[in-house]
Amino acid sequence: MKAAAQRRRNWAGWLFVLPAAAFYVVFVIQPLAMTVQYSLYSWDGIGVATWNGVQNYLRVFTDPDLFAAILNALKLIVFFSAVPVMLGLAIAATIRRIAASRLALVARTVIFLPQVIPLVAAGITWSWLLSSTGLVNQLLTAVGLEGITRAWLGDFSTALPAVGVIGAWVLLGLCTLLLLAGMSKIDPALYEAARLDGAGPLREFFSITLPSLRQEIGVCVTVTVVAALASFDIVYISTQGGPGNASMVPGLEIYYLAFSEREVGLASALAVVLTVLVIACALPIQWLTRDRSS
Amino acid sequence: MVVILGGSLAAACAAPGSGNAQPTAAASSAPALSAAPTCGTEPITLKGYFETGFPIARALTDEFTKQHPNVTWDIREDQFAVITQNAPRVLADDPPDLMRLPQVSELVKNNLLKNLDDYAKVFGWDKWPPSQLEQMRLAPGGAVRGEGSLYAMGLNFSMTGVFYNKKLAEQIGMTTPPETLADLDAALAKAKEAGLAPIAQFNGGATGGLAFPLQDLMASYGPPAPINEWIYQKPGATIDTPSNLQATQHLEKWIKSGYFWKDVNAVDYATMMSRFIKGDGLFMFNGDWESGNLDKQMAGNIGFFLMPPAQAGGKRAAMSAPLTFGIGANAKNADCAAAFLNWVATDTQARTIGVEVGGSHPMGPADAPMPPVAAGSVTENTLAAGARIAEDNGAMDFIANATGAIYAKSWTPNLQKLVAGEQTPDGLLKSVQADYQSQVKGG
Numbered sequence: 001m002k003a004a005a006q007r008r009r010n011w012a013g014w015l016f017v018l019p020a021a022a023f024y025v026v027f028v029i030q031p032l033a034m035t036v037q038y039s040l041y042s043w044d045g046i047g048v049a050t051w052n053g054v055q056n057y058l059r060v061f062t063d064p065d066l067f068a069a070i071l072n073a074l075k076l077i078v079f080f081s082a083v084p085v086m087l088g089l090a091i092a093a094t095i096r097r098i099a100a101s102r103l104a105l106v107a108r109t110v111i112f113l114p115q116v117i118p119l120v121a122a123g124i125t126w127s128w129l130l131s132s133t134g135l136v137n138q139l140l141t142a143v144g145l146e147g148i149t150r151a152w153l154g155d156f157s158t159a160l161p162a163v164g165v166i167g168a169w170v171l172l173g174l175c176t177l178l179l180l181a182g183m184s185k186i187d188p189a190l191y192e193a194a195r196l197d198g199a200g201p202l203r204e205f206f207s208i209t210l211p212s213l214r215q216e217i218g219v220c221v222t223v224t225v226v227a228a229l230a231s232f233d234i235v236y237i238s239t240q241g242g243p244g245n246a247s248m249v250p251g252l253e254i255y256y257l258a259f260s261e262r263e264v265g266l267a268s269a270l271a272v273v274l275t276v277l278v279i280a281c282a283l284p285i286q287w288l289t290r291d292r293s294s
Numbered sequence: 295m296v297v298i299l300g301g302s303l304a305a306a307c308a309a310p311g312s313g314n315a316q317p318t319a320a321a322s323s324a325p326a327l328s329a330a331p332t333c334g335t336e337p338i339t340l341k342g343y344f345e346t347g348f349p350i351a352r353a354l355t356d357e358f359t360k361q362h363p364n365v366t367w368d369i370r371e372d373q374f375a376v377i378t379q380n381a382p383r384v385l386a387d388d389p390p391d392l393m394r395l396p397q398v399s400e401l402v403k404n405n406l407l408k409n410l411d412d413y414a415k416v417f418g419w420d421k422w423p424p425s426q427l428e429q430m431r432l433a434p435g436g437a438v439r440g441e442g443s444l445y446a447m448g449l450n451f452s453m454t455g456v457f458y459n460k461k462l463a464e465q466i467g468m469t470t471p472p473e474t475l476a477d478l479d480a481a482l483a484k485a486k487e488a489g490l491a492p493i494a495q496f497n498g499g500a501t502g503g504l505a506f507p508l509q510d511l512m513a514s515y516g517p518p519a520p521i522n523e524w525i526y527q528k529p530g531a532t533i534d535t536p537s538n539l540q541a542t543q544h545l546e547k548w549i550k551s552g553y554f555w556k557d558v559n560a561v562d563y564a565t566m567m568s569r570f571i572k573g574d575g576l577f578m579f580n581g582d583w584e585s586g587n588l589d590k591q592m593a594g595n596i597g598f599f600l601m602p603p604a605q606a607g608g609k610r611a612a613m614s615a616p617l618t619f620g621i622g623a624n625a626k627n628a629d630c631a632a633a634f635l636n637w638v639a640t641d642t643q644a645r646t647i648g649v650e651v652g653g654s655h656p657m658g659p660a661d662a663p664m665p666p667v668a669a670g671s672v673t674e675n676t677l678a679a680g681a682r683i684a685e686d687n688g689a690m691d692f693i694a695n696a697t698g699a700i701y702a703k704s705w706t707p708n709l710q711k712l713v714a715g716e717q718t719p720d721g722l723l724k725s726v727q728a729d730y731q732s733q734v735k736g737g
Contacts (some may be wrong), residue, residue: 038310046404047381049310132557154498154560156714167331240499243559259379261699261733262400286362 032275038266045258049265056269066270070277071250072160073229076249079164080171080228085220087168088175089213093205095176096183108180112173119170123237126166127153130238138183159247166234171227175220180215183209225273229278250266250274305733327416331629333365339628340634342369343390345377348583350449350617350652351394352639356734357647361637365630378698382406389622391631395446397695398620402436402445408621410444411618413632419444419639423660425689427450429615440526447635448616450654453680454581455504455600455612457588457672462490463597471599474606475514475544482553485576492553494575496566497713502706504545504554504564504713506579508614509693510601511541513611518690526693533693534723542712542719549713559710569725577679581613582676585653589671598675600682609687612679615695616657649673655680697733704729 039056043049089285091111098104114122129135130152137149152162190208199207210217231252235241239249241256250270257267337531346349356544370390372380378396383391385406401407414420419427428450456478458471464483472478485492494734496503512521516537524531548554561569570578571591588596594713600610621631638644640656646665648656655677656662667674683689694701704726709716 034310041310044308044382044400044404046386046406086654133559151557151560154557156711156716242707243443243497243714244707244716256699256702260702262382 035268035271041274043264044262045088045264046262052265054118056266057273059266060270060273065245066253068245068255069250070273072247073231073251073274073277074163075160076167076228076231078165079161080231081221081224083164083168083290084175085217086173087172088172088179088220089210089217090170091176092179092183093209095180097201102286108177111176112187114170115173115177120231120237122166122170123234126169127238130162131232151280153247154243156243156246159175159239159243163183163238163247165229166238167228167231170234171224175224178216178220179213181214186212214289218285225281225285226278229281305425320416326553327412330416330633331413332633333362333627333630334455335364337364337366338627338630339366339368340391342367342629343377343384343393344369344371345394346373347456348373348394348617350648351619353647353651354449354644355634357643360636361641363644366632385622388609389624391621391625391627392634393620393622395618395620397620397698398430398445399432399436399439400698401620402432405619406623407445408623408625408628410447410621410632413636414444417632417636418659419447419636422639422658423684425684425687426616426657428689429440430618438527438529440522441527441659443493444641446616446618448618448657449635450639450648450652451614451616451680452581452583452654453599453612453614453676453683454579455676455679456510456512457570457578457580457584458599459570459573459576459592459599460595460598462573462697465490466576471597472602474602474608475511475604479603481526482548482577483551485580486553491556491575492546492577493554494566494570494578495554496561497558497706498552498560498565499711500702500706501563502701502709503561503566503579503708504558505692505694505701505705507548508541508545509613509690510579510707511544512538512639512688512693513688514601514608515540515544515602517609518611518688520692521693524730525693525696527696532727533728533730535642538723539719545667546712546719554713559713565631580672581653582654582679585671585673585676586650587653589668589673590632596672598672598679600679609688610682611686611690612683613692614680614683614689615691649677660684699733700726 001225028108028159036050040052041049042043042052042055043273070176091107095107096105117125131137132149132151132154137285140146140149150158152158186208194208195205230251232255235249235252236255239247241252254267254271254274255272257263297390305337340355341398342351342355343722347719352369359365359367370428374394374396377394380391381401382404384390385401386404389406395401395407398407410419414427427444428440430444430448431442432439457466463469463481464486466481466488467639468481472481476533482492493507495507509521516535520535521533521538524533531682553669555569555575566575566578567584567587569575571588582598585598600612603609619635621628625631638648639656640662644654645658645662648654649665649667653673653676656664664677667677694705708717708725709721712719
């Protein structure tokens, strides 16, 4: 009797989950399953598909162009993730110290602004700034560094770092805001105690701020690493993967493969590899930064 | 949830794609047309899918409706890249009566385009100069281009060559267009000495504009026929020939001499146009789709010549391609669309629009009336160049059109590497040929 009632309650629970679960299955699980399935075929998107086994996956790892795209995505992590998180920590700590002043409000707004601007607009703005006659080169010329001016997005050695700078600029605001929010949760008594013990600002930062922000840092790193690995819009707008393939990333390569080369199977295989890579990077970060106190 | 999950899994288990339902046999065994089709007198609405930024198609459809009031148009426009990506899906799901087309091989392979042979016969298109239609002919199965059945038509056909800024040319003492490649080299060197930018060209992003001067150089050094065979995917064709190597080495010499802008790898087409119009650049390798625009923006200051041959008195060649439109295999109003295409090539008013709005030579019989153009305009120059190319049988398709992906994935990165000194001329041709072979085999 009691067991039956229990079971009925469970069913009622499922009923509430059903609408959300249905959406999840139709719009997430099913496309994912179809991508995995497509990755095993050779298909031009229209005609008859032929079974291809793991051939597509072999090509992802043996074709130097495809593999180079994956390497580029890993390099972008430095710009998309390391720079915004570290710079964000420094900026958030600074803003927190001047929290009461009007300057803090201005700084918060200015730094968060890139997050509000559509990525496409940001990409176009930056491609002007970085062009051969753009602001960046004008500034460099003004301070006597004319020798290093160049079309930053059209140069083989600087295209990928230049794309990285755009990404860092966009993601810095998000990281700063998240970290700032995390800092406001820290009990002020901790700081007071530290100060009474004679700790300076640096000591405060490393002994109190940083450890308390473990979870926020985890979120920042996860979000930015995923943004780096799955980058598309900024690259598509600013360089389209060029020059050569110097700034090609997997997201863009998948798009080209599926829609201009019509190799839907290979594109799907690369997409699956990218998904696995994202999960493989995100899970350890989650594990390292989870809250160990509970 | 189980039901949904089960359903979606079941759907996912079938192999993707089933081919287009259109039976291939029906298209060829349909009874031959006995009379030229027309749009009739009943109200009829044609569905068009055109390219944004090219007003010629709209101008023609408006004029057609003026002359045939029963015909109205339902037109959708997109950028060419979008059309290229969506063409197969649009033609399969919702076939337009008239559509601007990218490279058609893959569409024919999937039976998505109407075979126009019957229309060609009944309208007499097959009596036009054959080079006009050659690029739109495909052998059965779509494997080889340049021969076989007709699958598309042009609204007009474009001509490429070299535009030049007359004021800057005067500065370096160039009074007549170069007659040989050596003349052109001399002019380039003089321009460089005079502190001018010798060549305005684009080569940034996914669009390697250096393919224009490269193919022109190929046609200077060798005959155009083998290049066309390569583009048409004739078995055994190769781009890696001795004369093409000379051409690529010549291009490299231009790069190393600093004849292109230093930031050419970051310049897109629109930037090139605005810089050239402002006077930054003596020469520009481009096509007559800009004739009208340049006549307006650089009135009296713009000239055009065909790429000069390496040997004095040699034949001229140029990239020349029809502005391709096709009819969906399952289009509802195919007859009316075909009548429209025929009207575009033969109606005097339509031919005038083709030149005035499109800037290019109209399709049609060799002796069809030509609309008058302003004397001394660059449009007059490009139309005359079209006649010269026909005489020399020098029309080539664009090397970027050999396969769907060869431009973005092979020519562009390799040309960008050549600019940066990271690729050799020999390596460039070998790399493009290798990509070509894998794409032809895989596609």
